[in-house]
Amino acid sequence: EETLPVRQSLHPATIGRNYVELLLNRYFVAVAVASSLIYGGLLVYLSSSSFVFITMFGLPAEYFGLIFISSVIGYMLGSALSARLSRELTSERVLLTGVTLATTSCASMWLAHSLWHDSMLALILPMVAYSAALGLVLPHAMAIAMRPFAHIAGTASSLFGFVQMALSATATAVMGYFLASSPLPMIQAMFVITVLAFALALQVNRLASRQLSA
Numbered sequence: 001e002e003t004l005p006v007r008q009s010l011h012p013a014t015i016g017r018n019y020v021e022l023l024l025n026r027y028f029v030a031v032a033v034a035s036s037l038i039y040g041g042l043l044v045y046l047s048s049s050s051f052v053f054i055t056m057f058g059l060p061a062e063y064f065g066l067i068f069i070s071s072v073i074g075y076m077l078g079s080a081l082s083a084r085l086s087r088e089l090t091s092e093r094v095l096l097t098g099v100t101l102a103t104t105s106c107a108s109m110w111l112a113h114s115l116w117h118d119s120m121l122a123l124i125l126p127m128v129a130y131s132a133a134l135g136l137v138l139p140h141a142m143a144i145a146m147r148p149f150a151h152i153a154g155t156a157s158s159l160f161g162f163v164q165m166a167l168s169a170t171a172t173a174v175m176g177y178f179l180a181s182s183p184l185p186m187i188q189a190m191f192v193i194t195v196l197a198f199a200l201a202l203q204v205n206r207l208a209s210r211q212l213s214a
Contacts, residue, residue: 078135098136
């Protein structure tokens with residue numbers, strides 16, 4: 001039977017103090033925002049993909065589901081690799097590996113689309129790699145974020161999820177204003193998102209290194 005290490009008060013003042021504690025922790029915020037950005041990149045793609053593939057590329061609607069299958073396969077591969085890497089690398093290092101893969105995938109997508117404007121594979125294949133990166137990032141990001149906050153794990157988990165949903169919703173809403181006649185705005189948005197996530201993942205690794213050396 002699982003039990004909480006410390007009984008958590010539901011008093012509003014206590015909950016407020018817990019949220020403040022989390023928001024003032026650079027380590028927690030960097031991990032939460034980095035993983036949320038990577039997740040947001042996925043939702044930018046998913047929210048745009050029906051318009052991009054069906055309207056822009058003329059893909060028959062009955063084949064659109066195959067696009068999602070490719071992303072699911074990528075995520076499954078990333079999750080399997082995540083479990084294997086966790087035996088050899090720290091969660092911070094796996095997080096950085098995943099974010100690096102996501103950034104590289106978006107750069108490859110941009111390059112491939114520039115070379116082959118009319119190719120759907122120029123978008124689909126890099127997105128398989130991006131989905132694999134997501135499989136690396138998400139489980140380790142949650143583990144890193146929860147590690148220092150076992151005493152307020154419920155609050156930390158809820159705030160982590162809120163940040164993830166808020167950033168993703170914002171990214172997809174903004175994307176709707178720019179996507180018109182080319183998938184390029186989608187690709188550029190994903191690239192910018194992953195570059196920001198990469199900078200935060202580097203910060204997470206630096207903070208972890210300092211903690212180990214202290």
